[in-house]
Amino acid sequence: MIWYTAQRLLWSVAVMTITISVLFCLIYVIPGDPVSMALGPRATEAMRSELMTRMGLDRPVLEQLWRFIANAFTGDLGTDMWSRQPISRIALGALPHTLLLATLGIGWAALIGIPLGCWTALRRDGLADRLLGVFSAVTIALPSFVVAIYGLLIFSVQLKWLPALGAGAAGDIADQARRLILPSFAIGLGWVGFLARMVRASMIEVLSENHIRMLRAFGLRESRIVLRYALPIAVIPTVTIIGMGFGSLLSGAVLIEIVFNRPGIGKLTYDAVMSRNFPLLTGCVLVTTACYVLCTVAADLMVARLDPRIRKSL
Amino acid sequence: MHALVAHPSGAFASVCVGFLILVAVFAPLIAPYDPTGIDILARLQGPSLAHPLGTDQLGRDVLSRIIFGTRTALLASTVALGASVVLGTLFGLIAGYGPRLLDKLLMLVFDSIKSLPLLIMALALGAVLGPSLTTVIIVVIIFTMPAYARLVRSQALVLKQSEYVLAARAMGAPITRVMFRHILPNLFGPLIVLVCMDVTMVITVESGLSFIGLGTQPPSPSWGSILNDGFSFIRQGSFLVIAAGLPIVVATIGFNFLGEAIRDILDPKSGSRS
Secondary structure, three states, rough: OHHHHHHHHHHHHHHHHHHHHHHHHOOOOOOOOOOHHOOOOOHHHHHHHHHHHOOOOOHHHHHHHHHHHHHHHHOOOOOOOOOOEEHHHHHHHHHHHHHHHHHHHHHHHHHHHHHHHHHHHHHHOOHHHHHHHHHHHHHHHHHHHHHHHHHHHHHHHHHOOOOOOOOOOOHHHHHHHHHHHHHHHHHHHHHHHHHHHHHHHHHHHHHHOHHHHHHHOOOOOOOHHHHHHHHHHOOHHHHHHHHHHHHHHHHHHHHHHOOOOOOOOOHHHHHHHHHHOEEEEEHHHHHHHHHHHHHHHHHHHHHHHHHHHHHHHH | OHHHHHOOHHHHHHHHHHHHHHHHHHHHHHHHOOOOOOOHHHHOOOOOOOOOOEOOOOOOOOHHHHHHHHHHHHHHHHHHHHHHHHHHHHHHHHHHHHHHHHHHHHHHHHHHHOOHHHHHHHHHHHHHHHHOOHHHHHHHHHHHHHHHHHHHHHHHHOOOOHHHHHHHHHOOHHHHHHHHHHHHHHHHHHHHHHHHHHHHHHHHHHHHHHHHOOOOOOOOOOOHHHHHHHHHHOOOOOHHHHHHOOOOOOHHHHHHHHHHHEEEEEEEOOOOOO
């Protein structure tokens, strides 16, 4: 298990190094240097040279790359050109909003999707099972930003049940919670169908295994067999999916945050793109990628911990 | 084809996808107006006989824009996934047949790409390369290609040990002939399933990036930019939002159902309903 953990951590360092290098190449090497892009065509030579020195672009490329990688791994993402604040502070300030949104999205999806998948697995090929099949395929395919816009149109504009935009007044927990309902619904809907489908398939497989047959032969109640013996095994693949899904939700939250005009790392990235603030954009991409990679590694480690078959094979 | 029509969701998916392809091909013939033609006096009109889906804030006919937007969505999907399949197949065959070290290196790069947040990286690439449909296509190629390469590699590793491939090698067939003549035809089935599933992703990315202004640029019609037009005037009228969102819904559901139906037909044991 220690060797496996070290392997996964090494892999995450490799992925982060590749990401940082690719970002460096994209932003600092390809034509259209970030200084011209940031200052625009009217910038004087003096302004350009001052910004180049401030960004360290007057040094050799390899030195810049090394500094870029070393600084990123030590958490120094540079200083924002406009607000003059450390980028790590700005990005980490926005991150909790996105984490909360993603947690709520995948949380309600798991709370509904897992029991739904379990229930339909016990009624295989029945009407409920067939309806779940259609529901899953539809919700998985629907883009979350379209669900968000339709949700906004129905519940905010037409019915006026829920507030439309923003994250709510600071300190007003009830208002903030109300403003989270629609975004978390939009971001989690696809995951309800996906998790239900995963748990259903996994549950059907587990229920046909020999140890479950033996429990039935011993006369245990079906509900006890399902909840005590089958479900803990059937949800193991779902843990990996939730872990990786959480990472992808951090990325998918971009469009939801833009639609609902919510603060978050996605909205911050979008604003950085629109204002051509490349250092901030780089910082946001690195923070999101780090979260994404950490989620994947955490999911892998959790599965190895939960599943004795994987643990023994390590 | 018969199996597809007989499949519960395959028939529905075939109708949806077939309809979209016909609309894209015959767009100039069926669109009632020029999709970029501005008529400021007719702005933000509701559905009528003259404009069945109404008009946008510049008086452009929404139906015509949606019809031509179908072309944009399917063009992006075809070009991006075509390039992805070709590159992925090539890299997959190299990884499966090449030296072990090269295989490991390619897999590390592909795993790394898979671990990157798609939309955030799309924003970064959009900022660097400039917002355009080409940027969307490049993003899709970068992010979908590893899946094709992985699929081809894993199949190639299995197939290269099969008897007919070993026999071909023993008879002196060069490695390129074995790859393209004997292994590649066996990969078509899984590749088609993956392509159908990925069309949903391409349409989501293209319309999503166009929605926030980083994809197809105005005045070119795209479902995402039409949806953004409607979203900006959501309080004035809901028809524009509903009309612009529907083709995205139909296309994503249609291609997803089609992918699942083909998967069920090719391998009934691995189907979603197994």
